[in-house]
Amino acid sequence: MRLLHTSDWHLGQTLHNFDRIHEHQRFLDWLVDTLDAERIDVLLIAGDIFDNANPSSAAHRQLYRFLQQARSRVPHLQVVVIAGNHDSAGRLEAPTPLLEAYGTIVVGNVLRSSDGEVDLDRLLVPLHDRAGKVAAWCLAVPFLRPGDVPRLRAAAGDGASDAPGLDPYLQGTTLLYRQAYALARSRATEGQAIIAMGHCHMVDGQASLDSERRIVIGGTEALPSSMFDPGIAYAALGHLHLAQKVGGRENVRYSGSPLPLSFSEVNYQHQVLRIDLAGDRAVDITPLFVPRAVALLRVPAKPAPLDEALAALEALELDPDLPQHAWPFLEVRVLLDGPEPGLRARIEAVLAGRPVRLAKIEPTRKHVATDDTELALSLDQLAQLQPDDVFRRLWLQKYGAEAPPEQIASFAELFHAVEGEPR
Numbered sequence: 163m164r165l166l167h168t169s170d171w172h173l174g175q176t177l178h179n180f181d182r183i184h185e186h187q188r189f190l191d192w193l194v195d196t197l198d199a200e201r202i203d204v205l206l207i208a209g210d211i212f213d214n215a216n217p218s219s220a221a222h223r224q225l226y227r228f229l230q231q232a233r234s235r236v237p238h239l240q241v242v243v244i245a246g247n248h249d250s251a252g253r254l255e256a257p258t259p260l261l262e263a264y265g266t267i268v269v270g271n272v273l274r275s276s277d278g279e280v281d282l283d284r285l286l287v288p289l290h291d292r293a294g295k296v297a298a299w300c301l302a303v304p305f306l307r308p309g310d311v312p313r314l315r316a317a318a319g320d321g322a323s324d325a326p327g328l329d330p331y332l333q334g335t336t337l338l339y340r341q342a343y344a345l346a347r348s349r350a351t352e353g354q355a356i357i358a359m360g361h362c363h364m365v366d367g368q369a370s371l372d373s374e375r376r377i378v379i380g381g382t383e384a385l386p387s388s389m390f391d392p393g394i395a396y397a398a399l400g401h402l403h404l405a406q407k408v409g410g411r412e413n414v415r416y417s418g419s420p421l422p423l424s425f426s427e428v429n430y431q432h433q434v435l436r437i438d439l440a441g442d443r444a445v446d447i448t449p450l451f452v453p454r455a456v457a458l459l460r461v462p463a464k465p466a467p468l469d470e471a472l473a474a475l476e477a478l479e480l481d482p483d484l485p486q487h488a489w490p491f492l493e494v495r496v497l498l499d500g501p502e503p504g505l506r507a508r509i510e511a512v513l514a515g516r517p518v519r520l521a522k523i524e525p526t527r528k529h530v531a532t533d534d535t536e537l538a539l540s541l542d543q544l545a546q547l548q549p550d551d552v553f554r555r556l557w558l559q560k561y562g563a564e565a566p567p568e569q570i571a572s573f574a575e576l577f578h579a580v581e582g583e584p585r
Contacts (some may be wrong), residue, residue, distance in 0.1 A: 163289065163297045164201060165357070165437040166450075168193070168399030169208035172248065174221035177491055180441075182421065183220060184487040189420050190228040190454035193434070196450060198235045200436055204289050204298075205232070205239060205499040208400030208417065209246025209305055209361030216250065228255075233264040245270035245304040246361040246400055269302040272310040272338075280312055280338060282345050289357070298355040298395070298439060299346040305338065305401075309420040314339045336389040343391045343471035353441040355395035360385075363401055367416070370403040370427055386501050387414050396437050396444045403545075405433050405449065413444050419508045420452045425493040425522065426459045457490035459518070463528040465497040468508070484517050493522040500527075549573075 173186055197205060197444045212221055232239055240413040243266065245251040251270030261268055268372040273281045291297040298517045311334025331566055339358065346356045363369075365384045404427075405418035415437045422428065431451050462474045471494055480490070493495025494509055496502075506523060557565035565573075 163291055163439045165202065165204045165206055165356070165396070165398075165439065166197065166202045166428045167206045167208065167396075167398040167415070167417045167435040167437060168315065168420060168545070169361070169417050170210045170246070170403055170423075171207070172210055172213040172421070172423060173224055174213045174418065175421075175423065175534055177423075180491065180519055180521060181282050182223070182456075185421055185455045186221075186224055189452060190224060192453060193420075194228065194231050194235055196234055196434070197239060200434070200450070202236065203291065204237065204300075205241045206300070206357070206359060206398045207241065207243045208359050208398045209244050209540045210248045211246070211254070212249055212399055214248055215253070217253075217414050229264045229266055238290075239265055240289060241266040242287055242289075242300055242302050242359065243268045244302050244359050244400070249305075251304060269301065269304050271302065272306065277538055278313070280310075281339070281344050284347055285342050289470045296354065298357055300348055301339065301346060301356065301358040301394075303342065303358070303360050306331075306335055306338070308334075310338075310340065330383060335385055338388045339487060340391065343394065347393065350442075355439045355442045355444070356393060358390055358394050358397040359399075360397065361400040364399065364408045364414075364416075367402045367408065368406055370419075370424065370430075387411055389520070390414055393442075395439060395442055396447075398435075403427070404430065405435070406531055412447065415447070422454070425458055425460055425491075428460050456488055459490050459492045461492065461494055465495040465524070468496050468498070468502060468505070471496045472508065472512050474508065478516070478518070480517050482517055486517075489517045489519050491521040492518050493524055494520070495524045496527065497526050 171186070171189075174227060175182055175186075181365055196202070211225065224514065229241065233242070241264070243254065243269075249270065254268050254270040258268055267287050269285060269287075273284055275281050280302075285302055287300040287302050288296045289298040289300055302479050308331050311331060315332070334364060339360075344360070363384050365386050367384065378496060390411075395413065397408075397411075398412070399408065399416045402416045403419040405415065406416050408414040408416070415435060418433050422430065422432065431448040432454070433451050436446075436448045436450055438448075459478070461478065462471055466474070475494065496505065498505075502525070505525065509523060510520065544559050550570060550573060553570070554565050557569065
């Protein structure tokens with residue numbers, strides 16, 4: 163059996179107010195061709211299929227047209243979709259009867275039975291080979307909120323807690339995966355693989371700057387790779403936009419997003435992952451690189467004084483024959499000593515009539531630290547600071563060392579208590 167792992171499509175996303183319909187359509191067309199050419203049996207979409215909980219009709223049409231075309235080109239194809247933190251679980255699940263006709267299973271919500279226990283059966287999806295026989299099982303676990311995980315009373319004595327005092331969310335999430343795995347193992351016959359899906363932030367996961375919505379504050383709820391049983395053949399993860407392995411395990415991976423979602427990804431090559439199963443194991447995991455439909459340009463490469471930045475813009479070599487929907491997106495990076503009221507007007511004057519879309523001007527101002535060293539802090543970087551980032555910076559400034567993990571955890575508890583967020 164051959165799987166394809168992708169996530170974080172963010173259909174409907176705009177890049178600094180420019181729509182990306184053309185780019186998403188180019189990706190989806192490429193994906194249909196890839197499913198056919200690579201003889202894929204199962205497509206796993208690990209959350210954030212849409213960019214927000216109320217996607218446009220155009221974004222919906224792109225998804226449903228893709229599913230119809232994929233099924234037409236690859237008649238035996240199964241598609242398993244889980245909801246991410248950007249998705250509305252109810253909206254994703256609403257067309258389930260129609261989607262199932264195209265071999266698509268969507269799991270958006272975690273439901274409970276009449277006795278209050280998590281309905282694990284709903285999270286377990288049988289995967290069929292080309293002959294129609296069950297060849298593997300998928301734990302289709304969507305993005306979990308605190309109310310979705312098993313109640314703590316069920317965790318007593320089950321081994322879900324790896325350490326005394328483990329956060330209830332971590333403990334409940336670990337328990338849910340272990341319960342789901344046990345159910346799959348009870349149904350799997352010899353030679354049938356078990357696949358896990360999840361949309362979450364894992365311990366030591368590398369985030370893409372500027373393009374990801376923080377799920378947790380303080381990092382105390384980042385999930386350990388140990389929650390995936392060693393018997394799992396492959397874990398297909400979503401949420402982080404850079405493809406990466408987790409916990410040093412070859413078979414626990416983020417596929418990353420297929421499109422660049424911020425200018426921080428200018429030099430990153432996006433991908434999907436092809437997984438070959440032999441019996442109950444993944445024997446080959448291969449990245450398939452996604453062609454970039456529209457270029458992203460950062461000019462200059464590093465923030466520079468305005469006159470240097472304008473000179474770099476004038477020297478840009480651009481293709482005059484590109485249609486407007488394929489014009490590159492441009493970020494201009496300017497290093498300022500003080501206010502520059504005419505900044506945008508001067509940049510726009512240089513770019514007037516040229517085939518490029520000015521998406522962002524990033525002014526960076528010099529800041530002199532207490533030790534007289536110069537630090538460049540952009541407005542975007544300041545806007546991205548989270549409460550725990552401020553805490554870490556203040557600790558470093560006061561004590562000259564990184565904040566200890568227990569202090570960060572204590573700060574996170576206080577923050578949640580003050581904000582009234584569920585734990």
